[in-house]
Amino acid sequence: MRVLVIHNFYRSENASGENLSVLDEIEGLRNRNWDVEVLSADSDVITDGDVPLADLAIRPIYSRRSVRRVRESIRRFRPHVALVENLFPLHSPWVVKTLHEAQVPVAAGVRSYRMLCAKSTLYRDGAACRACLTSRWNLPAIRHGCYQSSPIKTAPMALSLALHRSTFASIDRYLAVSDYVRDELIDAGFDAERIVVRPNFVDDPGPPDSSPGDGFLFAGRLTEDKGVAPMLDGWVRSEVWRHQTLHVAGTGPLDELVREHADRGVVPLGLVPHEQILDVVRTAAVTVVPSTWPEPFGRGVIEAAARGRASLVSNGGGVASLVDDGVTGWTTEATPDGLADGFRRAADLEAQRRFGDAARRRFLERYTRDASIGVLDRELSVLATSGVGHD
Known part of the structure; x- marks a missing residue:
């Protein structure tokens, strides 16, 4: 079966466990005989100045380039299911709408709180923060400049989260990385029946050294x-x-x-x-x-x-x-x-x-590859064969 994976890679200057986990799952799916196509965006282009500021301001809400690429992939690759990972800031949640318009079911890897928080951390000024969970337009995030310490840069992210609440709610399966993330999604109003816990994995390096570690x-x-x-x-x-x-x-x-x-x-x-x-x-x-x-x-x-x-x-x-x-x-x-x-x-x-x-x-x-990819394989297979469609 064919799966379309969509991910916005974080900047290479920042060590990203999420980037590594996405690459691991792509390899894991291919090893289980999935035909995988990857639509990626790379935040390094922002650092390099390759994206105009006006474009950066609108992409979190509607990325014309990503929507076009998804439509092209649907026509050519004809995915049975899509797996969306990080969509910000270059893809935008609009790709979920585009997939559903074509009757392609969507699973989302949830490794952060990005659906709930412009900063993605639920953390500000040294303490837990849930101020935006009760704000229709995520105004606290803008006021505090939660995204990259800039109110101006935060505004498009906050607006995107506000406008795409129904988009996130339409996702067919949420693959929460831990019980804690699952509980946060449920508390925020997401459908508990569509949430499955799927931990990240690392490859088994084999039996440990017989000598103990030090320090x-x-x-x-x-x-x-x-x-x-x-x-x-x-x-x-x-x-x-x-x-x-x-x-x-x-x-x-x-x-x-x-x-x-x-x-x-x-x-x-x-x-x-x-x-x-x-x-x-x-x-x-x-x-x-x-x-x-x-x-x-x-x-x-x-x-x-x-x-x-x-x-x-x-x-x-x-x-x-x-x-x-x-x-x-x-x-x-x-x-x-x-x-x-x-x-x-x-x-x-x-x-x-x-x-x-x-x-x-x-x-x-x-936390082995087989355990984690087994859950992913099962959930994507269920969606791919379920005939899920959205009006």
Whole structure:
């Protein structure tokens, strides 16, 4: 069967777990004998200045180019079903309307809160934010400049979300990346019967090394929402730095803060390519994900679990659902005191080994390619053969 995948790739300068997950699922579907055509847009063209500002202002609402490409694909490729991923800012939700006009059922991968929030995070100024969920035109987002810290850039995104509420509601299947995202969709009024939880996956690297890892690893953007500051504060308070190390891989606004802690067992690694970071994950005993925003998932947690490594994570958002506290890792409040306690508990060498083994077993049960692509294959097949159509 034929599936049309539509995705707006994030800028290459930003490490994107969503980009990696989309590429993984395309390969996974092809391995299951799906004929896959990909309509992609690349946000690098914005950075390069290849898209006029006037065009950027309208594309989140109606992208003439994407609509034309979808119509051409429908005529030539004749998809049985479509899978839409990130549609902003270059595709626009109008492609869903175009697909339904041609009686092509649509599934949507939901790996963020983009259908609900112009910033896609439900997080602002260091705290959870749901102000736009009760605003018809998403005016709080514009007022606060939630998209790229600019009211002007936010306005088209906010308007698109407002105008396309019915478009999002018409999608035939929502593939939520975690239980937490599913619950957020339901709370926002989406049809629970059309929501299926399908976690991301990573490929099985094979049995873990027999030798245990050493110390802790944080890998991600060095930003406020990733919990870098409370993590470093908690690390110092924990006193664990006196006998273990915390490697920090990534770059961002808090680079200097990380370097300031180099005398307290913190090892700055800078930006590490993804294919190399997996080797770093293997050498560490515990991966740390201290996010202060409600992350929808946590690819780093399952990458660690695949390699038999436990994780210490904040207890909010979808990332907390990936860790069974005291079994496959540790969950804690994303505060300095909470993380200090978490580091102390996670510093136990015997627990690191035992929880790492349990994390590996959990990975094999839930987060392998076969498990995740199996759900995607099943749901797309149901839609493709259901004769779903929309007026």
